[in-house]
Amino acid sequence: MSLRRGFRKLAREITLEVRDELGVGVFAPLDPYALAELYGIEVLDTSHPCLPPESVRHFTEKRPHVFSGALVPLRPSGALIIENHVHHPRRRRATIAHEMAHVLLEHPFGLTLTDADGCRAVAPEIEEEATELSGELLxxxxxxxxxxxxxxxxxxxxxxxxxxxxxxxxxxxxxxxxxxxxxxxxxxxxxxxxxx
Known part of the structure; x- marks a missing residue:
């Protein structure tokens, strides 16, 4: 699969705008948690007490490799990000950047499906765009x-x-x-x- 024509240019433009909003130069490390805060997106990790303990054990002890993070819609509007707290901090930064890329690109939530591991399964082109933009952000x-x-x-x-x-x-x-x-x-x- 390949990105739609002109997407990399769009990702560069979005990145420059976001870095300007955060006051971060192009050669400085970007803090994806500050980006989430700027956009009003709360970040919870899987150690948060509001999450079901059985699910947390599954995704942090039994199968930590199948869940990095997710953007969860909130009603009536808004979203939050849940990240896997057992992953390395650098992977967690990439996860937050990826989920924030979905926000920045205004990807629709639509119907959330799950795969055999119980993880979100979304359109590959949407995930590819989020991956590209998150890499450009970081x-x-x-x-x-x-x-x-x-x-x-x-x-x-x-x-x-x-x-x-x-x-x-x-x-x-x-x-x-x-x-x-x-x-x-x-x-x-x-x-x-x-x-x-």
């Missing part, structure tokens, strides 16, 4: 390119932006950051050699 394209020009490793990117190594690697690859840097360095070397 490691913007322009920031990935700057990191490539600084010759940062994936681990350095992960550490700076407080994301997992997997997320850092994906963002550096999907943005083409290192290819852009390599082409620029190649052009400079050729120009320098031609002028020498």
């Amino acid at each position: 490691v913007p394209t322009d920031a990935a390119r700057l990191a490539a020009f600084r010759r940062w490793s994936d681990q350095a990117v992960a550490t700076h932006f407080r994301v997992s190594l997997r997320m850092a690697r994906w963002r550096m690859n999907v943005t083409g950051a290192r290819r852009v840097a390599a082409r620029t360095w190649g052009k400079r070397l050729r120009a320098h050699a031609a002028s020498a």
Whole structure:
């Protein structure tokens, strides 16, 4: 599956607007919890006493890998995010960014279906858009390119932006950051050699 035409550009525009609203520069780590607060979205983790203990045990002890988080609609309007408190803090940041991407993109809640694990099953294109926007929020394209020009490793990117190594690697690859840097360095070397 591929993103709809122009979506990556839209994700970059949304990211710049959101970072401006939060007062966070493009090369600074974004706090997804502050983003949720800005939009009035409460975040509860699975240790919250209002959640059914049997469900919490299932998703935190028996099958913690099947549930990272969910955006839950509230009536008459609004939403909250539930996140899995046993996951690593960097994964939790990605989860909150992903759920906030659904909010920012105004994805409809519609009918919520569940898969065999008891987790939400939604349209793949909606999840792909939320994944792309959450990645852009956490490691913007322009920031990935700057990191490539600084010759940062994936681990350095992960550490700076407080994301997992997997997320850092994906963002550096999907943005083409290192290819852009390599082409620029190649052009400079050729120009320098031609002028020498």
